[in-house]
Amino acid sequence: MPAYRSKRGHDLHYELHGGGEAPVVTIVNGLSMRTSHWAPYFSLLPAAGCRVLSYDMLGQGLSSKPVLGAGFDDHVDVLRELHEHLGISRPYVFGISFGGVVALKYAVAHADAIAGLLPVSTFSELDPQLRCHAWNLFTGLSRVGFEYYLDLLMPLNFSNRWLTENAELISLIRRVGASGNELFGIQNLMESLADFSGISEELGAIDCPTLILNAEYDYLTPRHLHEIIRRRITSSRLVLVPGVCHAFTLEVPQLASRLIVDFVRSVESGHWQGDQSVWIAAEDASADPLLLPCEGDHLRAIPIAPPTQAGKARSGGNEGGKESGRDKR
């Protein structure tokens, strides 16, 4: 059970899978996740030629839980330390949800020491809806309990299909989640959001290849929050993952792995095009091609025709309308 002792004396539990000099994908957890959530990736990514580093953030799982809390910058610093400790000079940093913010901040702070960035189901600022969600989750966690907090997350994290197929597992998931975490550790992570003023303005400093992933039905961190990231990072692409929700990486690990691996390969081979374009992934992880360009308005949930086509239909083709969803804005 490897652990790294940080300069401030905190233990960081981690697992590194895969061998040789293969590129490393570092996974930064969501709020109440643990290393064990990524078990499918420990075989999927190495089988496709990547190493994968997963660790519990301070406050999570088997890592130290500073009672007085830790800030976002502490998480960035300690991840940098872990990379240095393991001799990983240019990782691909994949961060989901809360961990996505840490990954974004990492890319800003260590632009010269990152091969690629994957912000997933995440945000760079708290808009009123997300602030409401955060408050509800915080209140549920602190006033009712950890299992209720997980109950609140369940319909945000998983699709109807997954919830139906795994109905018998849900009570087990709740119990394992409550047992595998310390309430105050997760609460401290949440409380670091209280002083979070947003980092959208800083994202322009990121120039590494960036693949943004957002699920079709992610109602916790919906499309417009990823759009902010896409517009700010010029070397980015946004991929929409169909039919799934906020925690799609748990629900469709094969598809998510393929997206990660294809991204790493395209960067490593020099073929990556960070052109701020928008793509839709296939539901089948083995589809070829896996990605198709998004021709519709990727910011709308109503399946209207693309703005330019709709405008043309109304005006007989004379209306300029908005740019297409695939534009490079």
Added chain:
Amino acid sequence: MTNDIANLRKRIREHFARGSVHPDDQTRITLFIQSIKAINSAVLAKVELQPFDWQPYRALHNQYYREVELATLIGKATAWSSNPFLYMEATNLNLELWNRTGAARYLQGLLALDETFYSYLALSHAFMSVVRFIPLLPTSMSLDTPFLQALKEVEEENGRQIQVQIRLLKEADCGLEAEQRERIVEEERNKVESCFRELLERIAPNGANA
């Protein structure tokens, strides 16, 4: 988390995986929890001497009565052991708990926002966050027994009550620098962890088959 603690937790899980929680284990667990609740209740009783507008009064007042309530609830739900030696053993550990945590020093004088009060907050935070038994049970074990239901209720309530400690440890002005606060929190945590570890060692001794 050191490998020693991880190994101990693994041993405890294996111990409980052999079946239901034996009355001997129920008794050890309940007496330990009741010792903790007794320390908290004794200290928190002093809160009633504080004025109503004392910053932590309302929260700690509530906690005082909850501690008493939970101590009696878990006692009522326990299948008590018939082994008299076990009670002697538990009494020794109870004394160790008082000694190691220095709990008696919190009983002297009135409460005030000072280093002593901060230490007590750190101690009670450690009591509520370190001493958790449900995570040590196999996830396949049903909690549908009076004892385990009560234990779960105690631990869930601890999760709610600890909010007072979290807030006060972070925000109360006890005249301490950040480094002093971190040191106190770590010290109190280490004391509680050592006692908890000792209890777990007694529940599942190293090398024992049962």
